[in-house]
Amino acid sequence: MKFKLKISIIALSLFFISVNSLWSQQLIKNIGLRSDISFFNYTYDFSSLPDVPRPPIPLTILNNKPVIGIGGILSLNISDNFFISSSLLYSKPELDFQDVEKVIVIIQGEPIEADILHDLETDFNNLEFSIGFGYNFFEAFNLTLGLGLNIPIKTYFKQSQKIISPENLDFIYPIGNHEGKISSVNGLIYAPNVTLSLGENILSIGKIGFSPGICFKFTTNSILSSDTWKFSSLSAGINLVFINKTEQNIRIDTILTRDTLTNFNSQIVNEITILKSTSILYDTLLSDNNIVYIINIKETYERFIPKPLPILNGELRTVFVSDDGTESIAKEIEYIKNIYHLHYFDKKGKKEKLAIKIDTVSSLNIPFIRFYPSAFSEAGLKEWQIKISSDNKVFKTYIGYDTISNIIEWYPFENEDIIEFNNITFQYEFILKDYEEQELVASIGEINFIKSRNGEKINNYTLLAIEPSIINNYNFRKLFSKLKKQKKVVLYHPFLSGIEEIIKPDAIIDVNEEILRVISPINQDNNLIIIGLI
Known part of the structure; x- marks a missing residue:
């Protein structure tokens, strides 16, 4: 007795040591209790039991009670989603058979129909060990395929027969009750099973988890070795487990x-x-x-x-073109103006020098106008225009997009609205527009056609340029002493693109000392003076 007790203690200690080691290595998924209720379907009847008096006809099952099972469960981790599940479950199925057998008995020499009630009660104490492979899917459900090993550890039956009709009728020799252990029971019954359950982490409080599920199983061999006696069952249960998870x-x-x-x-x-x-x-x-x-x-x-406005600028250079193709006037004026911006009088010097540029252009026919446009746009040139007008009436418009023409020629004598080119003035504008909708008037100017007194020449005049702000009366007299042979002097006020306007009508005077009175108020503006000699 003491030896058996020691063996039991050693075996139990080894079991707990093994479980503790597997638990610490996170190999055990969970461990806990299992309970379920099963509904059985058997393939045997009354006459299947050995050593039991059998009626001449098979009797049906009267009562197939649901069976409650209780036990334990242990699951081991294989990988993140696969595991091994094992369980040990104890249950006690109880089956009652009861049916009526009709027989003919002889009472006082007469045949009478009698009813015999057959009653049979059976009990099985069953221990089932099941092992299977499980898979966790959707992180919520477990599907397990397993094999159950059923061991009937104890069996019992009780049989009785009784005449229930007619009343007060009994057997001459009382049959009595038969009871005892059911013989020829197989020691191991195989039952494959499939289980679908809810993951224990879904319904959990801390490390305690609840896992409800359903299971279907069926036997592959007979309960009795002497006859075919199989069953199948559907059970619903719940696992109460301790989940092996560390606090995260x-x-x-x-x-x-x-x-x-x-x-x-x-x-x-x-x-x-x-x-x-x-x-x-x-x-x-x-x-x-x-x-x-x-x-x-x-x-x-x-x-x-x-964003600062993108750079947009341009220039429109304008020239007269004679019959022979020579360019004049505007080009020379621009050239003279540039000279006097670069060369000026040295007031500290003893000798004062005055640079003079003289150019004379004569033409018997009306010249045409040649424009040299140029533009730069940081945002890209979208549109350009050259508008030519007189007295607020537009005579000609040149329009282009993206790229600009290098040369544009305008023939004013082709305009039917112009009857006579005598003292007529045209205004022009060079307008630029970029892709950011910025618009700029890059150049403005005037084109003047003046007919000579004798009517023989359209253009016959001499140009010279001085800077009146830096010369005195003496120098000016000295300058005009060279021009006494000229009859008239016309004064012009220049601007960036060329000649802007005649100063005033009385500026056309004889060459004498009276010219000084005209020059004096102009000197105050500190501007370049263009003098045309007719």
């Missing part, structure tokens, strides 16, 4: 990323920043003892910065 640290990390798109906009005055879009992405990082929830927030901003 839960951390939430938020990563905020901000991107800013910068746009230069010439339509705004002040800088503006707006939130254009926000996106949120979630991720989870799992480790042995940590769960990290990562929240990625990305914000995209758009900043509008006032």
Whole structure:
């Protein structure tokens, strides 16, 4: 007795040591209690039991009670989703057979129909060990395919027969009751099974989990070795388990990323920043003892910065073209003006020099006008125009897009609205427009046609240029002493693109000292003076 007790203690100790080792290595998935209720379907009847008086006809099962089982469960981890499940379950199925047999008995020499009630009660004490492979899917359900080994550890039956009709009738020799152990029971009954259950982590409180499920199983061999006696069952149960999981640290990390798109906009005055879009992405990082929830927030901003107007400029050079193709007037005026911007009088010197440029152009026919346009646009040239007008009436318009022509020629004598070219003035504008809708009048100017007194020449005049602001009366007298042979002097006021206007009508005077009175008020403007000698 003491030896058996020691063996039991040693075996139990080894069992707990093994379980503890597997638990610490996270190999055990869970361990706990199992309870279920089963509904059986048997393939045997009254006459299947050996050593029991059998009626001449098979009798049906009167009562097939649901069976409650209780035991334990242990699951081992194989991988993240696969596991091995084992269970040990004790149950006690009880079956009652009862039916009526009709027989003919002789009472006082007469045949009478009698009813005999057959009653049979059976009990099985069954221990089932089941092992199977399981798979966890959708992180919520477990599907297990297993094999159950049923061991009937104890059996019992009780049989009785009684005449229930006619009343007060009994057997001459009382049959009595038969009871005892059912013989010829197989010691091991195989029952494949399939189980679908809810994951223990779904319904859990801390490390305690509840896992309800359903199971279907059937036997492959007979309960009795002497006859075919099989069953199938459908059971519903619940597992109360202790889940092998470590307490994990839960951390939430938020990563905020901000991107800013910068746009230069010439339509705004002040800088503006707006939130254009926000996106949120979630991720989870799992480790042995940590769960990290990562929240990625990305914000995209758009900043509008006032953009300086892009560079847009241009120049329109204008010349007269004679019959022989020579260019004159406007080109010479521009040339003279440039000279006097670069060369000026040296007031500190003892001798004062005055540079004079004289050019005379004569033409018997009306010249045509040649324009040399040029432009630069940082944003890209979208459109350009040259408008020619007189007295606020537009005579000619040249329009182009993207690229600009190198040379544009205008033949004013082809315009039917112009009857006579005598003292007529045309105004022109050179207009540029870029792709940011910026518009600029790059050049403006006048074109003058003046007929000579004798009517023989359209253009017959001499040009000279001086800077009146830096000369005195003495120098001016000295200058005009060379021009006494000329009859008239015409004064012009120049600007950036050429001659702008005649100063005033009384500026046409004889060459004498009275010219000084005309020059004096002009000197105050500190401008270049163009003098035309007719």
